[in-house]
Amino acid sequence: MCGIVGVSDNRNAAQLAYLGLFALQHRGQEAAGIVVADGHRVAGRTALGLVAEAFPESVLKTLKGRSAVGHVRYATAGDGDLKNAQPLIFDSVHGPIAIAHNGTLTNALSLRRKLEKRGAIFRTSTDSEVIIHLIARHPGPVEDAVIDALRQVEGAYSVLFQTPTKIIAARDPRGFRPLIIGRLNRSHVFASETTALHQIGARVVRELEPGEIAIVENGHLKTLHPFPAETPSQCVFEQVYFARPDSVQFGKPIMEARRDLGRELAKELAGKVKADMVVPVPDSGVPAALGFAQESGIHLELGFVRSHYIGRTFLQPAQVLRDNAVKLKLSPVRELLKGKKIVLIDDSIVRGTTSRRICASLRAIGVKEIHMAISSPAIISPCYYGIDTPSKSELIAATRSLDGIRRFLGVDSLHYLSVEGLLHAVGEKNIEKPSFCTACFTGNYPTPIVDFMIGQASRKGDFSPTIDGKDTEPQHKTVKR
Numbered sequence: 001m002c003g004i005v006g007v008s009d010n011r012n013a014a015q016l017a018y019l020g021l022f023a024l025q026h027r028g029q030e031a032a033g034i035v036v037a038d039g040h041r042v043a044g045r046t047a048l049g050l051v052a053e054a055f056p057e058s059v060l061k062t063l064k065g066r067s068a069v070g071h072v073r074y075a076t077a078g079d080g081d082l083k084n085a086q087p088l089i090f091d092s093v094h095g096p097i098a099i100a101h102n103g104t105l106t107n108a109l110s111l112r113r114k115l116e117k118r119g120a121i122f123r124t125s126t127d128s129e130v131i132i133h134l135i136a137r138h139p140g141p142v143e144d145a146v147i148d149a150l151r152q153v154e155g156a157y158s159v160l161f162q163t164p165t166k167i168i169a170a171r172d173p174r175g176f177r178p179l180i181i182g183r184l185n186r187s188h189v190f191a192s193e194t195t196a197l198h199q200i201g202a203r204v205v206r207e208l209e210p211g212e213i214a215i216v217e218n219g220h221l222k223t224l225h226p227f228p229a230e231t232p233s234q235c236v237f238e239q240v241y242f243a244r245p246d247s248v249q250f251g252k253p254i255m256e257a258r259r260d261l262g263r264e265l266a267k268e269l270a271g272k273v274k275a276d277m278v279v280p281v282p283d284s285g286v287p288a289a290l291g292f293a294q295e296s297g298i299h300l301e302l303g304f305v306r307s308h309y310i311g312r313t314f315l316q317p318a319q320v321l322r323d324n325a326v327k328l329k330l331s332p333v334r335e336l337l338k339g340k341k342i343v344l345i346d347d348s349i350v351r352g353t354t355s356r357r358i359c360a361s362l363r364a365i366g367v368k369e370i371h372m373a374i375s376s377p378a379i380i381s382p383c384y385y386g387i388d389t390p391s392k393s394e395l396i397a398a399t400r401s402l403d404g405i406r407r408f409l410g411v412d413s414l415h416y417l418s419v420e421g422l423l424h425a426v427g428e429k430n431i432e433k434p435s436f437c438t439a440c441f442t443g444n445y446p447t448p449i450v451d452f453m454i455g456q457a458s459r460k461g462d463f464s465p466t467i468d469g470k471d472t473e474p475q476h477k478t479v480k481r
Contacts, residue, residue: 001242001386002086002102003027003072004179006160006167006190007200008216014063016184016200017070020191021051023199026244027102027192028074031085035098036065037164042096046071046085067216069162071100074388084126087162092136094145097163101128102192103156103177104386107450111152131159143168143215147226150213154447156235156385158208160190167216174233174446175210176385176437178249181221188216193247204248232435233446237387239426240376241284241347250436252427255287261375262291262345264421270296273343273371273413279303281346281358282330288375289345298343305331330358334365341369344411348376350389352396352408359410370411377441378402378416384449389440 003024007013017034032054035044044063047054051072071086087098105111108127111134116122120133134149135142146161146168156176161168169190171179182189182202189202197204208214211227234250235242245255265288278300280289293300307329344362349355359370378397382389392398396405406414419441420431428434439445 001027001074001388002100003192003196004100004102004158004160004190005070005192005196006068006100006162006169007184008067008167008188009219010184010187011066013066013068013187014060016187016189017068018051018055018060019200020189020196021070021072023196023244024072024192025051027242028072031073031082032071033073033085033087033100034063034068034070035087035089035100035162036063037067037162038065040164042089042098042162042164044087044089044098046082046087048082048085067162067167069098069100069160069167081125084124086126086128087160088124088126088128088132090129090132090136092132093139094135094142095164097132097135097142097161099128099132100160100162101126101131102158102179102386103172104384105130105153105157106155106384106447106452107153108155109451128159131157142166143213143224146170147213147224151227154450158192165217169208169214169216171208171210171212173211173227173230174437176233176235178234178238178243179208181205181208181214186219188214188219188221190214193243193249195244195247198246207250231433231446233437234435235385235387236422236426236436236438237348237376237383237440240422242387245287250426257426258287258347258375259291259294260425261347261417261422262288262293263295264425265345265373265375265415265417266292266295268418268421269343269373269415272415273373274341275343275369275371276340277301277303277342279337279342279344281344281355282306285346285375288347292343292345292373292375296343301336303333303337303342305333307331330361332361332365332367337362338366339368342367342371344370344372346372346374348379349374349396349405349409350379351394352405356409363410371413371415372406372409372411373415375417377419377422377438379440381440381443381445383440384445384452385437385439387440 005017005020007016014036031048032051033046087100089098105127108130111130115133131149135145138145138148157172158177158179159170180191182197182204184202191197194204213224215222239257243249243254247254278289278293278298280286380398423431
């Protein structure tokens, strides 16, 4: 998962992109970058680390241009080296062009091998570079080259291109990843989330539609729909976890969606759990816990003190970093929780190690009963569209029974929200044919996963999906000890 922002026709374009990236920092903490264009050239800087670390004031002042594109990176394709930090800048037959990409292409490795056989030399290990090589092989105007390149790729992309005179925005035909169009006076702006537009004082216009391309040149915005229509497959995990609570995505405020996830969870657990209080795992579990408490009538308590100087543990690239981050990040309030029966609310369980340490810390201070309730279904399949669930063997719900997970976590009962409850909460009207991608919960992938089906990628031997078919995995139900 990454975050992207674009600003056109503004003398403070780089500074505005910088501020927008701050609002998207939760989407990627490995690297950050900004490129600018002045009508003749494209130049920029990328650096490892957070936005503030990458762009001290002395560096930001050097980025001159009236258009800018920015990116915060959370690696899902390619390693964490600086060479993979975006935006990537290339010289091509169309002149200099930069790319900032959110998502993952599912046929990038296949295309890369074909391109290499034709003489292409790649300088990064990212899937995004494949798009640039495809663009470079098209002789026409750059926007036609972009369209031709995107016709050849599969998977998820919300992408911004910066040329000396244009910003081109594109979203894949299924709309996996969000991309928002905004307006700041005469400037057209783009961002992964509405919160980034609010950060820079821009007005939200609308979402870029699935399969739509927007071209900004000389202050004018032109939109195209060059691709055949596909069934929408918006990533529902954006609502569950990734998006900031003050954003609006896929037509629904994130805070409202997450409260509704908690409400649906409480409805499904009605009469099954007796507890003294509802306790959220901060910060991502708080909205769902509010909804759960409101629906169930069990009062909410803030049972953890969270350090705000530790990043999101799910986004830490190595397990040893995740483990230590958990210890530093959350401290249970002993006087409040000792001897109590609690419903512990979290948004998801991926590997289970973070939840296990949290539950162990609660047992250590004398919590009497822990009934863990998760405001999403069990994650049983890897994501191939831009979320770091790298292999099925690392997903606890894919390798253990529900009671096995409960025992691993050390809780008295464990409850997951159903897929139906999830879809109701995010506002889906057609549960049988949803407009959301739920592949990580069902194993039902909306597109061919080309690289992984033929065993070219790092998840070889780990892939047994259903493509646009029925669910192949049993759904988890409530279990008690």
